[in-house]
Amino acid sequence: MYRRRFTIPIVLIVLALMACAMGADKPSGTLKVVNKIAVEGAGRWDYLIVDPQTRHLFMSRATHVSVLDADSGAVIGDIPDTPGVHGITLAPDLGVGFISAGGDDKVVVFDLKTLQVVTKIPAGGNPDSMLYDGATKTLFVQDGKGNTTTVIDAAARKVAATIPMAGRPEFIVADNKGNAYVNIEDKSSLSVLDIAGKKVKTTWNLKPSCEEPTGLAIDNASRTLFSACANKVLAVINADSGKILQTLPIGDDTDAVAYDSATGYVFASSGDGNLFVFKKGAGGKYQQVQKIDAPPGAKTMAFDAGKHRIYLPTAKFSGNPTGHPRPAVVAGSISIYVIASN
Numbered sequence: 001m002y003r004r005r006f007t008i009p010i011v012l013i014v015l016a017l018m019a020c021a022m023g024a025d026k027p028s029g030t031l032k033v034v035n036k037i038a039v040e041g042a043g044r045w046d047y048l049i050v051d052p053q054t055r056h057l058f059m060s061r062a063t064h065v066s067v068l069d070a071d072s073g074a075v076i077g078d079i080p081d082t083p084g085v086h087g088i089t090l091a092p093d094l095g096v097g098f099i100s101a102g103g104d105d106k107v108v109v110f111d112l113k114t115l116q117v118v119t120k121i122p123a124g125g126n127p128d129s130m131l132y133d134g135a136t137k138t139l140f141v142q143d144g145k146g147n148t149t150t151v152i153d154a155a156a157r158k159v160a161a162t163i164p165m166a167g168r169p170e171f172i173v174a175d176n177k178g179n180a181y182v183n184i185e186d187k188s189s190l191s192v193l194d195i196a197g198k199k200v201k202t203t204w205n206l207k208p209s210c211e212e213p214t215g216l217a218i219d220n221a222s223r224t225l226f227s228a229c230a231n232k233v234l235a236v237i238n239a240d241s242g243k244i245l246q247t248l249p250i251g252d253d254t255d256a257v258a259y260d261s262a263t264g265y266v267f268a269s270s271g272d273g274n275l276f277v278f279k280k281g282a283g284g285k286y287q288q289v290q291k292i293d294a295p296p297g298a299k300t301m302a303f304d305a306g307k308h309r310i311y312l313p314t315a316k317f318s319g320n321p322t323g324h325p326r327p328a329v330v331a332g333s334i335s336i337y338v339i340a341s342n
Contacts, residue, residue, distance in 0.1 A: 037068065042332070043062035044326060045313055048336075057070040081101075081108075090112065096109050105122065107127060123141050128143070131174055139152040142182060147169070151198050171183050172216070184213070190227065216228070224237065225239050226257050229254075232252055234248040234250045250268045265278070270299060271299035273297070294314055294337050297313075311338055313336045
Protein backbone atom coordinates (compact mmCIF):
# COMPACT_ATOMS: atom_id res chain seq x y z
CA MET A 1 0.00 0.00 0.00
CA TYR A 2 2.83 2.37 0.81
CA ARG A 3 4.39 1.95 -2.62
CA ARG A 4 1.07 2.25 -4.46
CA ARG A 5 0.22 5.44 -2.56
CA PHE A 6 3.28 7.33 -3.84
CA THR A 7 3.83 5.84 -7.31
CA ILE A 8 1.31 8.06 -9.12
CA PRO A 9 2.45 11.35 -7.51
CA ILE A 10 6.09 10.54 -8.34
CA VAL A 11 5.17 9.87 -11.96
CA LEU A 12 3.21 13.12 -12.09
CA ILE A 13 6.16 15.05 -10.69
CA VAL A 14 8.51 13.55 -13.27
CA LEU A 15 6.09 14.38 -16.09
CA ALA A 16 5.70 17.94 -14.79
CA LEU A 17 9.46 18.42 -14.67
CA MET A 18 9.77 17.08 -18.22
CA ALA A 19 7.06 19.47 -19.41
CA CYS A 20 8.78 22.40 -17.75
CA ALA A 21 12.09 21.49 -19.35
CA MET A 22 10.53 21.12 -22.80
CA GLY A 23 8.77 24.47 -22.54
CA ALA A 24 11.50 26.37 -20.76
CA ASP A 25 12.23 28.64 -23.70
CA LYS A 26 8.60 29.22 -24.62
CA PRO A 27 7.05 32.61 -23.85
CA SER A 28 5.00 32.21 -20.71
CA GLY A 29 3.63 35.68 -20.12
CA THR A 30 3.65 39.30 -21.17
CA LEU A 31 6.41 40.21 -23.60
CA LYS A 32 8.82 42.87 -22.36
CA VAL A 33 12.32 44.25 -22.83
CA VAL A 34 14.65 41.81 -21.05
CA ASN A 35 17.99 43.17 -22.23
CA LYS A 36 19.54 46.10 -24.07
CA ILE A 37 22.69 45.54 -26.10
CA ALA A 38 24.89 48.55 -26.83
CA VAL A 39 26.38 48.54 -30.34
CA GLU A 40 29.48 50.58 -31.14
CA GLY A 41 29.87 52.97 -34.06
CA ALA A 42 27.44 54.84 -36.27
CA GLY A 43 25.69 54.31 -39.59
CA ARG A 44 22.28 52.93 -40.40
CA TRP A 45 21.33 49.26 -40.52
CA ASP A 46 18.83 47.08 -42.32
CA TYR A 47 18.09 43.39 -41.67
CA LEU A 48 19.32 41.21 -38.82
CA ILE A 49 19.35 37.44 -38.39
CA VAL A 50 20.11 34.95 -35.59
CA ASP A 51 22.02 31.73 -36.22
CA PRO A 52 20.33 29.28 -33.82
CA GLN A 53 23.27 26.86 -33.93
CA THR A 54 26.14 29.22 -33.13
CA ARG A 55 23.99 31.80 -31.31
CA HIS A 56 25.52 34.49 -33.51
CA LEU A 57 23.49 37.64 -34.23
CA PHE A 58 24.33 39.19 -37.60
CA MET A 59 23.51 42.88 -38.00
CA SER A 60 23.90 44.82 -41.25
CA ARG A 61 25.84 48.08 -40.69
CA ALA A 62 25.82 49.98 -44.02
CA THR A 63 29.39 49.01 -45.03
CA HIS A 64 30.01 45.93 -42.89
CA VAL A 65 28.24 43.28 -40.83
CA SER A 66 28.60 43.15 -37.05
CA VAL A 67 28.54 39.70 -35.46
CA LEU A 68 27.42 39.56 -31.82
CA ASP A 69 26.71 36.88 -29.27
CA ALA A 70 22.90 36.71 -29.30
CA ASP A 71 22.77 35.91 -25.58
CA SER A 72 25.46 38.09 -24.01
CA GLY A 73 25.72 40.83 -26.62
CA ALA A 74 29.50 40.42 -26.77
CA VAL A 75 31.24 41.25 -30.04
CA ILE A 76 32.21 38.06 -31.88
CA GLY A 77 33.62 39.54 -35.05
CA ASP A 78 33.03 41.69 -38.11
CA ILE A 79 32.62 41.06 -41.82
CA PRO A 80 34.03 44.07 -43.73
CA ASP A 81 33.61 45.38 -47.26
CA THR A 82 29.87 44.90 -47.72
CA PRO A 83 28.85 48.34 -49.09
CA GLY A 84 25.14 49.06 -48.98
CA VAL A 85 24.45 45.83 -47.11
CA HIS A 86 20.77 44.94 -46.73
CA GLY A 87 20.42 41.36 -45.55
CA ILE A 88 22.12 38.22 -44.33
CA THR A 89 20.96 34.67 -45.09
CA LEU A 90 22.47 31.44 -43.77
CA ALA A 91 23.07 28.05 -45.41
CA PRO A 92 24.26 25.88 -42.50
CA ASP A 93 24.23 22.74 -44.65
CA LEU A 94 26.86 24.36 -46.86
CA GLY A 95 28.72 25.99 -43.96
CA VAL A 96 28.36 29.48 -45.43
CA GLY A 97 26.29 32.62 -45.19
CA PHE A 98 25.31 35.21 -47.78
CA ILE A 99 25.28 39.02 -47.55
CA SER A 100 23.53 41.24 -50.08
CA ALA A 101 25.91 44.14 -50.78
CA GLY A 102 23.59 46.58 -52.52
CA GLY A 103 26.32 49.14 -53.00
CA ASP A 104 28.33 47.05 -55.45
CA ASP A 105 25.57 44.76 -56.77
CA LYS A 106 27.09 41.59 -55.35
CA VAL A 107 26.33 38.79 -52.93
CA VAL A 108 29.14 38.20 -50.44
CA VAL A 109 29.73 34.57 -49.41
CA PHE A 110 31.35 34.03 -45.99
CA ASP A 111 32.36 31.04 -43.86
CA LEU A 112 30.02 30.55 -40.89
CA LYS A 113 32.83 29.34 -38.59
CA THR A 114 35.63 31.75 -39.41
CA LEU A 115 33.46 34.66 -40.67
CA GLN A 116 35.98 35.07 -43.48
CA VAL A 117 34.79 36.13 -46.94
CA VAL A 118 35.00 33.23 -49.39
CA THR A 119 33.93 34.91 -52.62
CA LYS A 120 31.58 37.47 -54.16
CA ILE A 121 28.90 36.70 -56.74
CA PRO A 122 27.45 39.31 -59.14
CA ALA A 123 23.74 40.03 -58.73
CA GLY A 124 21.25 42.50 -60.16
CA GLY A 125 20.90 46.16 -59.22
CA ASN A 126 20.88 46.77 -55.45
CA PRO A 127 20.42 43.20 -54.14
CA ASP A 128 18.22 43.29 -51.04
CA SER A 129 16.41 40.49 -49.21
CA MET A 130 17.37 36.86 -49.87
CA LEU A 131 15.99 33.37 -49.41
CA TYR A 132 18.02 30.16 -49.24
CA ASP A 133 16.16 26.99 -50.22
CA GLY A 134 17.96 24.02 -48.70
CA ALA A 135 16.10 21.42 -50.74
CA THR A 136 17.45 22.77 -54.04
CA LYS A 137 20.52 24.51 -52.55
CA THR A 138 19.42 27.66 -54.33
CA LEU A 139 19.63 31.29 -53.25
CA PHE A 140 16.98 33.77 -54.42
CA VAL A 141 18.15 37.40 -54.32
CA GLN A 142 15.72 40.30 -54.71
CA ASP A 143 17.24 43.04 -56.90
CA GLY A 144 15.71 46.31 -55.74
CA LYS A 145 16.80 48.38 -58.72
CA GLY A 146 16.82 45.69 -61.36
CA ASN A 147 13.19 44.55 -60.85
CA THR A 148 14.56 41.02 -61.02
CA THR A 149 15.30 38.03 -58.82
CA THR A 150 18.82 36.66 -59.23
CA VAL A 151 18.88 32.89 -58.74
CA ILE A 152 22.21 31.55 -57.48
CA ASP A 153 23.39 27.95 -57.32
CA ALA A 154 24.58 28.16 -53.72
CA ALA A 155 26.73 25.05 -53.87
CA ALA A 156 28.51 26.03 -57.10
CA ARG A 157 28.43 29.72 -56.11
CA LYS A 158 27.35 30.98 -59.51
CA VAL A 159 24.30 32.63 -61.07
CA ALA A 160 21.85 30.04 -62.41
CA ALA A 161 19.04 32.30 -63.70
CA THR A 162 17.50 35.75 -63.61
CA ILE A 163 13.74 36.04 -63.11
CA PRO A 164 11.97 39.21 -64.38
CA MET A 165 9.63 40.51 -61.68
CA ALA A 166 6.46 42.62 -61.87
CA GLY A 167 8.18 45.54 -60.13
CA ARG A 168 10.57 46.25 -57.27
CA PRO A 169 10.88 43.06 -55.19
CA GLU A 170 11.10 43.44 -51.44
CA PHE A 171 10.95 40.67 -48.83
CA ILE A 172 10.71 36.97 -49.72
CA VAL A 173 9.49 33.90 -47.79
CA ALA A 174 8.88 30.24 -48.70
CA ASP A 175 6.17 27.73 -47.85
CA ASN A 176 8.29 24.54 -47.87
CA LYS A 177 6.08 23.25 -50.68
CA GLY A 178 8.09 24.58 -53.58
CA ASN A 179 6.71 28.12 -53.57
CA ALA A 180 8.27 31.44 -52.63
CA TYR A 181 6.34 34.67 -52.08
CA VAL A 182 7.74 38.12 -52.86
CA ASN A 183 6.28 41.51 -51.98
CA ILE A 184 6.38 43.85 -55.00
CA GLU A 185 6.63 47.18 -53.24
CA ASP A 186 6.12 49.75 -56.01
CA LYS A 187 3.21 47.83 -57.59
CA SER A 188 1.40 47.01 -54.32
CA SER A 189 1.30 43.36 -55.26
CA LEU A 190 2.64 39.96 -54.27
CA SER A 191 4.26 37.46 -56.62
CA VAL A 192 4.42 33.68 -56.25
CA LEU A 193 7.61 31.99 -57.49
CA ASP A 194 8.06 28.39 -58.59
CA ILE A 195 11.31 27.55 -56.79
CA ALA A 196 12.25 24.53 -58.90
CA GLY A 197 11.12 26.13 -62.14
CA LYS A 198 12.82 29.46 -61.34
CA LYS A 199 9.87 31.48 -62.65
CA VAL A 200 6.90 33.59 -61.55
CA LYS A 201 3.71 31.53 -61.28
CA THR A 202 1.31 34.41 -60.60
CA THR A 203 1.10 37.90 -59.16
CA TRP A 204 -1.72 39.07 -56.88
CA ASN A 205 -2.88 42.67 -56.70
CA LEU A 206 -3.11 43.88 -53.07
CA LYS A 207 -4.70 47.26 -53.79
CA PRO A 208 -6.45 49.10 -52.28
CA SER A 209 -6.19 47.30 -48.96
CA CYS A 210 -2.39 47.10 -48.92
CA GLU A 211 -0.15 49.81 -50.38
CA GLU A 212 3.59 49.37 -50.95
CA PRO A 213 4.16 46.10 -49.04
CA THR A 214 7.59 45.50 -47.50
CA GLY A 215 7.97 43.07 -44.58
CA LEU A 216 6.55 39.57 -45.04
CA ALA A 217 6.09 36.41 -42.95
CA ILE A 218 4.25 33.11 -43.38
CA ASP A 219 2.40 30.59 -41.24
CA ASN A 220 2.91 27.41 -43.25
CA ALA A 221 0.48 25.36 -41.18
CA SER A 222 -2.53 27.58 -41.90
CA ARG A 223 -1.29 28.76 -45.31
CA THR A 224 -1.37 32.40 -44.20
CA LEU A 225 0.86 35.31 -45.22
CA PHE A 226 1.36 38.49 -43.20
CA SER A 227 2.40 41.55 -45.21
CA ALA A 228 3.36 44.95 -43.78
CA CYS A 229 1.91 47.77 -45.87
CA ALA A 230 2.91 51.44 -46.10
CA ASN A 231 -0.68 52.55 -45.40
CA LYS A 232 -0.11 51.38 -41.82
CA VAL A 233 -1.85 48.03 -41.97
CA LEU A 234 -0.79 44.41 -41.71
CA ALA A 235 -2.53 42.41 -44.43
CA VAL A 236 -3.50 38.82 -43.59
CA ILE A 237 -3.45 36.93 -46.90
CA ASN A 238 -4.49 33.42 -47.99
CA ALA A 239 -1.31 31.85 -49.40
CA ASP A 240 -3.23 29.77 -51.95
CA SER A 241 -5.65 32.32 -53.40
CA GLY A 242 -4.01 35.67 -52.62
CA LYS A 243 -7.23 36.86 -50.98
CA ILE A 244 -6.79 39.44 -48.24
CA LEU A 245 -8.65 37.98 -45.27
CA GLN A 246 -8.13 40.83 -42.82
CA THR A 247 -6.17 44.01 -42.20
CA LEU A 248 -4.82 45.13 -38.85
CA PRO A 249 -3.55 48.60 -37.86
CA ILE A 250 0.22 48.93 -37.38
CA GLY A 251 2.69 51.80 -37.14
CA ASP A 252 4.48 53.87 -39.77
CA ASP A 253 7.55 52.60 -41.65
CA THR A 254 7.11 48.93 -40.76
CA ASP A 255 9.84 46.96 -42.51
CA ALA A 256 9.80 43.55 -40.85
CA VAL A 257 7.25 40.90 -39.90
CA ALA A 258 7.82 37.61 -38.09
CA TYR A 259 5.67 34.63 -37.15
CA ASP A 260 6.29 32.32 -34.18
CA SER A 261 4.80 28.91 -34.96
CA ALA A 262 5.16 27.78 -31.34
CA THR A 263 3.08 30.59 -29.85
CA GLY A 264 1.03 31.81 -32.81
CA TYR A 265 2.33 35.34 -32.31
CA VAL A 266 2.74 37.64 -35.32
CA PHE A 267 5.20 40.52 -34.86
CA ALA A 268 5.43 43.76 -36.84
CA SER A 269 8.21 46.28 -36.08
CA SER A 270 7.51 49.93 -36.88
CA GLY A 271 9.91 52.81 -37.43
CA ASP A 272 7.78 55.09 -35.28
CA GLY A 273 8.83 53.04 -32.26
CA ASN A 274 6.26 50.29 -31.71
CA LEU A 275 6.43 46.52 -31.88
CA PHE A 276 2.95 45.16 -32.56
CA VAL A 277 2.02 41.65 -31.46
CA PHE A 278 -1.01 39.85 -32.91
CA LYS A 279 -2.58 36.44 -32.42
CA LYS A 280 -5.53 34.56 -33.87
CA GLY A 281 -8.55 34.69 -31.58
CA ALA A 282 -11.25 32.13 -30.88
CA GLY A 283 -13.33 33.46 -33.77
CA GLY A 284 -10.53 32.84 -36.27
CA LYS A 285 -9.68 36.54 -36.63
CA TYR A 286 -6.34 38.04 -35.66
CA GLN A 287 -6.26 40.67 -32.96
CA GLN A 288 -3.65 42.80 -31.26
CA VAL A 289 -2.57 41.28 -27.96
CA GLN A 290 0.23 43.70 -27.12
CA LYS A 291 2.07 46.81 -28.27
CA ILE A 292 5.60 47.27 -26.96
CA ASP A 293 7.09 50.74 -26.96
CA ALA A 294 10.63 51.26 -28.24
CA PRO A 295 12.55 54.34 -29.36
CA PRO A 296 11.70 55.53 -32.90
CA GLY A 297 13.72 53.97 -35.69
CA ALA A 298 13.14 50.32 -34.79
CA LYS A 299 11.70 49.33 -38.16
CA THR A 300 13.49 46.00 -38.62
CA MET A 301 14.04 43.06 -36.30
CA ALA A 302 15.42 39.56 -35.98
CA PHE A 303 13.26 36.73 -34.65
CA ASP A 304 15.01 33.99 -32.67
CA ALA A 305 12.76 30.94 -33.09
CA GLY A 306 14.85 28.83 -30.72
CA LYS A 307 14.42 31.10 -27.73
CA HIS A 308 11.35 33.06 -28.87
CA ARG A 309 13.04 36.41 -28.70
CA ILE A 310 12.83 39.55 -30.78
CA TYR A 311 15.95 41.64 -31.43
CA LEU A 312 14.91 45.22 -32.16
CA PRO A 313 17.66 47.69 -33.22
CA THR A 314 17.27 51.40 -32.66
CA ALA A 315 19.29 54.58 -32.13
CA LYS A 316 19.13 58.34 -31.82
CA PHE A 317 18.84 60.25 -35.09
CA SER A 318 19.56 63.74 -36.38
CA GLY A 319 15.93 64.04 -37.50
CA ASN A 320 12.68 62.12 -37.86
CA PRO A 321 13.77 58.46 -38.29
CA THR A 322 10.81 57.70 -40.56
CA GLY A 323 11.48 60.69 -42.81
CA HIS A 324 13.01 60.86 -46.29
CA PRO A 325 15.84 61.35 -46.93
CA ARG A 326 16.83 59.26 -43.96
CA PRO A 327 18.47 61.25 -41.14
CA ALA A 328 21.91 60.36 -39.84
CA VAL A 329 22.45 58.11 -36.84
CA VAL A 330 24.04 59.75 -33.80
CA ALA A 331 27.36 57.95 -33.23
CA GLY A 332 27.44 55.76 -30.14
CA SER A 333 23.65 55.67 -29.74
CA ILE A 334 22.84 52.35 -31.44
CA SER A 335 21.34 49.64 -29.26
CA ILE A 336 19.40 46.40 -29.69
CA TYR A 337 16.37 45.81 -27.50
CA VAL A 338 15.88 42.12 -26.66
CA ILE A 339 12.21 41.32 -26.14
CA ALA A 340 10.92 38.13 -24.55
CA SER A 341 8.53 36.97 -21.85
CA ASN A 342 11.11 35.68 -19.40
